Amino acid sequence: MLRESGGEVSSRCARLVRVAGTIQGVGFRPFVYRLAQRHGLQGWVRNEGRGVVIHVEGDASAVDAFVEGLGGEAPPAARIASVRPESAAFDGTSGFHIRESDRGTKPTARISPDLAVCADCLNEMRDPDDGRHGYPYVNCTNCGPRYSIIRELPYDRPYTTMAAWTMCSDCTREYEDPHNRRFHAQPIACPVCGPAYRLRLPDDAAPQVRTAAIVEAAGLLREGRLLAVKGIGGYHIACDALNANAVARLRLRKFRKEKPFALMVPDIESADELVVLSATARSLLESPERPIVVAPARRAMPGIAPGIDELGVMLPYAPLHVLLFDAEAPAVLVMTSANRSSEPIAYDDADAFDRLSGIADAFLVGDRPIARRVDDSVVLDGVSGPTILRRSRGYAPGPVATLPAARPILAVGADLKNTVTLLVGGEAFMSQHIGDLDQYGSLTAFEETIDDLLRMYEVERADLLVVHDAHPQYASTRLALEMNATHLPVQHHEAHVASVLAERGAFGERVLGVALDGTGYGTDGAIWGGELFAGSLTDGFERVGHLRTARLPGGDAAARHPVQAAAGFLGELGDDVDFRREPFSFPDRFASAVRLLETDVRVFKTTSAGRLFDAVSALLGFTRPISYEAQAAIYLEQLAGRSSSDEVYPFPDLDYRPLLRAVIADRLIGRPKEDVARSFHLGLARGLAGTVIERCRQFDLEAIVLSGGVFQNRLLHRTFVHEVGDSYEVWTNRTVPCNDGGISLGQAAVAALRD
Numbered sequence: 001m002l003r004e005s006g007g008e009v010s011s012r013c014a015r016l017v018r019v020a021g022t023i024q025g026v027g028f029r030p031f032v033y034r035l036a037q038r039h040g041l042q043g044w045v046r047n048e049g050r051g052v053v054i055h056v057e058g059d060a061s062a063v064d065a066f067v068e069g070l071g072g073e074a075p076p077a078a079r080i081a082s083v084r085p086e087s088a089a090f091d092g093t094s095g096f097h098i099r100e101s102d103r104g105t106k107p108t109a110r111i112s113p114d115l116a117v118c119a120d121c122l123n124e125m126r127d128p129d130d131g132r133h134g135y136p137y138v139n140c141t142n143c144g145p146r147y148s149i150i151r152e153l154p155y156d157r158p159y160t161t162m163a164a165w166t167m168c169s170d171c172t173r174e175y176e177d178p179h180n181r182r183f184h185a186q187p188i189a190c191p192v193c194g195p196a197y198r199l200r201l202p203d204d205a206a207p208q209v210r211t212a213a214i215v216e217a218a219g220l221l222r223e224g225r226l227l228a229v230k231g232i233g234g235y236h237i238a239c240d241a242l243n244a245n246a247v248a249r250l251r252l253r254k255f256r257k258e259k260p261f262a263l264m265v266p267d268i269e270s271a272d273e274l275v276v277l278s279a280t281a282r283s284l285l286e287s288p289e290r291p292i293v294v295a296p297a298r299r300a301m302p303g304i305a306p307g308i309d310e311l312g313v314m315l316p317y318a319p320l321h322v323l324l325f326d327a328e329a330p331a332v333l334v335m336t337s338a339n340r341s342s343e344p345i346a347y348d349d350a351d352a353f354d355r356l357s358g359i360a361d362a363f364l365v366g367d368r369p370i371a372r373r374v375d376d377s378v379v380l381d382g383v384s385g386p387t388i389l390r391r392s393r394g395y396a397p398g399p400v401a402t403l404p405a406a407r408p409i410l411a412v413g414a415d416l417k418n419t420v421t422l423l424v425g426g427e428a429f430m431s432q433h434i435g436d437l438d439q440y441g442s443l444t445a446f447e448e449t450i451d452d453l454l455r456m457y458e459v460e461r462a463d464l465l466v467v468h469d470a471h472p473q474y475a476s477t478r479l480a481l482e483m484n485a486t487h488l489p490v491q492h493h494e495a496h497v498a499s500v501l502a503e504r505g506a507f508g509e510r511v512l513g514v515a516l517d518g519t520g521y522g523t524d525g526a527i528w529g530g531e532l533f534a535g536s537l538t539d540g541f542e543r544v545g546h547l548r549t550a551r552l553p554g555g556d557a558a559a560r561h562p563v564q565a566a567a568g569f570l571g572e573l574g575d576d577v578d579f580r581r582e583p584f585s586f587p588d589r590f591a592s593a594v595r596l597l598e599t600d601v602r603v604f605k606t607t608s609a610g611r612l613f614d615a616v617s618a619l620l621g622f623t624r625p626i627s628y629e630a631q632a633a634i635y636l637e638q639l640a641g642r643s644s645s646d647e648v649y650p651f652p653d654l655d656y657r658p659l660l661r662a663v664i665a666d667r668l669i670g671r672p673k674e675d676v677a678r679s680f681h682l683g684l685a686r687g688l689a690g691t692v693i694e695r696c697r698q699f700d701l702e703a704i705v706l707s708g709g710v711f712q713n714r715l716l717h718r719t720f721v722h723e724v725g726d727s728y729e730v731w732t733n734r735t736v737p738c739n740d741g742g743i744s745l746g747q748a749a750v751a752a753l754r755d
């Protein structure tokens with residue numbers, strides 16, 4: 001519609017705009033309302049299954065500015081995937097309206113992850129004149145819990161864990177006012193109408209409530225007590241990180257000998273005092289996802305991270321955390337997930353009391369139930385930008401990739417660091433971190449998470465293609481096969497490589513894939529973990545190289561004993577060195593592993609890079625059993641980080657024998673362990689790069705993909721990228737972990753492209 005007036009051309013137009021992304025429950029519709037009003041436009045906005053639909057009409061330039069603003073000025077918690085305007089007929093609405101949700105379509109709308117409390121809410125919480133002064137459940141559409149309170153979709157209060165609380169008149173007024181920051185904020189609450197926190201001591205009949213509870217809890221922490229604290233996605237155990245007795249008691253009670261504890265500090269300045277923060281690490285720390293950020297330590301904290309020159313630090317993300325610090329809780333808190341050893345985190349109150357009564361001295365319990373467990377996420381500033389090691393709170397269940405799929409696919413991951421991925425409507429949704437499936441509690445969590453995802457996205461089991469690891473003995477494999485659906489096994493290391501390609505949407509690109517990890521079931525029944533593949537997602541992969549095969553006495557059980565792996569790898573040398581003597585001083589377990597090799601009973605073939613790291617760690621003094629996964633490899637990387645040697649050990653054609661001989665020779669002449677560890681890393685990286693480039697030339701490939709838990713080793717990763725140079729692109733995981741936490745995405749991708 002064109003109109004001439006005074007020589008100027010002005011026009012009116014109407015547009016229907018579809019916006020997709022994580023935009024429900026994050027204040028997006030009120031934002032659209034305000035934006036439309038600002039541009040003087042008429043129309044309406046409505047949630048629908050796949051996102052939000054907007055009808056606007058008015059001055060053409062104003063409509064353009066409006067569409068521009070949808071992506072550019074969206075609220076902080078919104079994650080926009082696409083804005084698609086199309087021309088529409090004028091419908092002559094007057095004013096702009098927020099219409100009721102359409103429940104007719106399938107709920108493929110993205111569920112928002114949980115978000116850290118925002119600055120506006122904190123200001124209110126700290127303002128003595130505000131109705132929410134000191135209130136630990138303050139939140140708004142820009143912040144607060146989502147995934148951890150949703151029982152089912154759509155995201156409306158009756159379907160959340162806030163259903164039991166009826167809004168007071170003040171809260172209702174805010175909830176219904178499109179100009180208010182709490183318009184349709186489902187968890188809205190205040191001290192008058194909402195849940196509260198209470199402090200429970202073991203034999204306390206009348207627990208402290210509200211502010212008194214928090215003040216007393218902070219006091220207990222100052223006294224060195226261990227406090228169970230209900231948070232967003234589960235319980236933490238908190239204690240004063242600078243109180244060595246408290247930390248020692250926590251290790252004892254939690255059965256956690258040496259695995260590092262995460263820390264929480266009140267603000268970024270305090271974080272700066274503990275760790276060296278790059279600009280990337282700083283922004284990760286302050287992001288609404290609020291993960292644990294691993295960074296170089298400024299000072300040694302031997303009780304917190306024994307033998308490691310790094311610390312995992314996070315900032316407060318629940319209003320309660322801020323209130324605890326404001327009540328003068330110790331300035332550095334251990335905040336570790338509340339469980340014993342590697343059990344799943346406790347999130348249900350009764351279960352928490354039951355399981356934690358021998359660990360915690362007191363419980364700080366909030367009334368609001370947690371719908372599902374969501375651990376803290378772990379990230380670091382990696383070789384090529386932010387790197388996620390554990391993807392959970394703040395990220396899950398956000399989509400991790402777009403994949404073509406003829407039917408819904410459920411990929412059940414691997415048995416360590418398990419996650420599952422549901423591919424539905426072309427989008428891959430990855431679950432939060434579930435953990436290691438080697439015990440009953442984790443298996444229950446695994447099954448609950450699958451039920452949860454299927455229910456939320458309304459997927460029938462019978463329609464599913466269920467993808468699992470090729471390992472016949474994995475618990476995840478067994479449970480997948482019990483599901484009444486079609487099944488597809490995917491080899492572990494192909495899944496690692498596929499996870500990188502899936503993230504990038506690189507379906508047809510032919511690449512040279514490198515998968516280095518501790519263990520995975522090979523197509524020949526051997527324990528793989530040092531694999532090269534050529535191929536693509538659409539054509540499939542061919543194994544085109546691997547670490548020279550060694551024998552591994554005891555198989556996967558050897559992963560706990562570095563000297564057992566050493567026996568296998570050193571046996572291939574056939575050299576006459578007595579490793580029971582100085583400087584190696586291997587314990588008896590080595591000798592029994594050697595005997596096992598001689599009898600050839602329970603001896604497996606392996607190409608595992610992780611076990612090679614273990615063998616070298618043993619040669620450099622790590623001769624005891626490990627107390628957490630990858631501990632020996634971490635020991636080796638830490639040693640190397642303390643050296644600046646540029647000597648490089650030889651590693652031709654992925655043959656580790658020259659590499660090991662160099663390590664042994666230098667140990668025998670008393671070369672510092674740190675230098676030996678560094679030369680091992682440099683040698684491994686250079687040798688690997690040489691072989692990879694050779695295969696790239698042979699198969700005419702220009703992109704290299706790196707995945708597998710070994711690439712969490714930054715020295716190896718960085719040196720490899722440097723050695724490869726500019727002639728090749730090097731791709732690695734960005735959205736999902738390169739460790740087994742990323743396997744389920746890779747499985748889903750392989751299945752989607754071959755189904």
Ligand code: ZN
Nearest residue numbers: 118121140143
């Ligand atoms: Zn807020």
Ligand code: ZN
Nearest residue numbers: 168171190193
């Ligand atoms: Zn209220």
Ligand code: FE
Nearest residue numbers: 517520709740
């Ligand atoms: Fe793996």
